[in-house]
Amino acid sequence: MSDTQAPLKTFIIYARDDKAYKDQLIRHLRPLVSSSYLNVWHDGDILPGEDWEKKIKSNLKTSQLVLVLVSVNCLNSEFIEGEELTTAVAQLKDGHTRIVPIIVSPCGWRFHKLFVGLQGLPEDMKPVSEWPNPDKAWTNVVESLASIVDETRAEQAAFLQQQQKAAEQARLAALAAEQEARRKAEEEAQARARQEQQEREAAELQRQKAAEKERLDTEARQKAEAARLRREAGDANGGSNKFIFAGLGVVVLVIIYLAFFPPWKTKKPEEEAQEVATQQGKKPSEPTNFRKDDQKAYDAAKKLGTLPAWEKYLQQYPSGLHAEEARQQISNLKKQIATKFKQAKNWYNLEEPDKARPLLDDILRLDPDHADAQRLKQSLK
Known part of the structure; x- marks a missing residue:
């Protein structure tokens, strides 16, 4: 038995006239109680002023093991038959409770409909009152109950393991x-x-x-x-x-x-670049150097990888060798910057400056002139 397993809540059903047998059973169950096999409850635990019938029913419904002290007195009790045994048998059918009859004195219990199919104690269901030494009878009952508790716990552990396995399979x-x-x-x-x-x-x-x-x-x-x-x-x-x-x-x-093909409308890329350079006040490069200058400007923009660098290249060479790639880079950078700024602003609103600051640093690396990022970073200080 595992020390971590909780004791089985046990309910004792007995007739008032069999109180002496109940007291003997309680004394002999003491080792099982102290060893956390059982947690025993009976009507003697009802405090003065409490609703005894309500307490009996509530404790019976939550019990895992029901011990019935069977005698003529028990079989003739209307409350035991109509309330306690009926409830216990219903819980037995639902699989919530196990019922163990303990024959304390000779009676015709075998013919009672509620005990049909139940195995009783002591050994060979010989009434306790007919044992030469009653202590031996109760010892037999206690040992049998210990085995029942171990068996019940093993079943519960197997059921729990099966449930856990099923839950894990369902999760997977x-x-x-x-x-x-x-x-x-x-x-x-x-x-x-x-x-x-x-x-x-x-x-x-x-x-x-x-x-x-x-x-x-x-x-x-x-x-x-x-x-x-x-x-x-x-x-x-x-x-x-x-x-x-x-x-x-x-x-x-x-x-x-x-x-x-009007020659006055057709300009070569070199001529377009020279015209842009002239408009910007720069000295146009020689046509023979156009491709070389274009490639040099492209390499510089690619090395920097910033939005201003790509915009500068595209402004100088709108029809250059890498103009289409420059437009794509500008579009991608603008999208990245917009996404990062939105994330940084969300972290700022959540008062998480340590998470917003790296995003703003990335934005200003890609676009040093980003005014909104500059203002937001300044506010973090």
């Missing part, structure tokens, strides 16, 4: 289900993202095809119009105007080319 199953649901949700989100990306790419490809088709159709119409003009010119001037017609065709083709 719930955790696995949660992880599986999360995994499926992530897979579905990734699938949706891929689908959306494919749809965007397909739409962009379709748009490019439509634009290319429109360009080719326009070019074909212009060529057809030029051919028609050449034919009309040839019909009007005859063979003597062949050279003039040929020259007219060349002029028309030049006009078409200029309509699509």
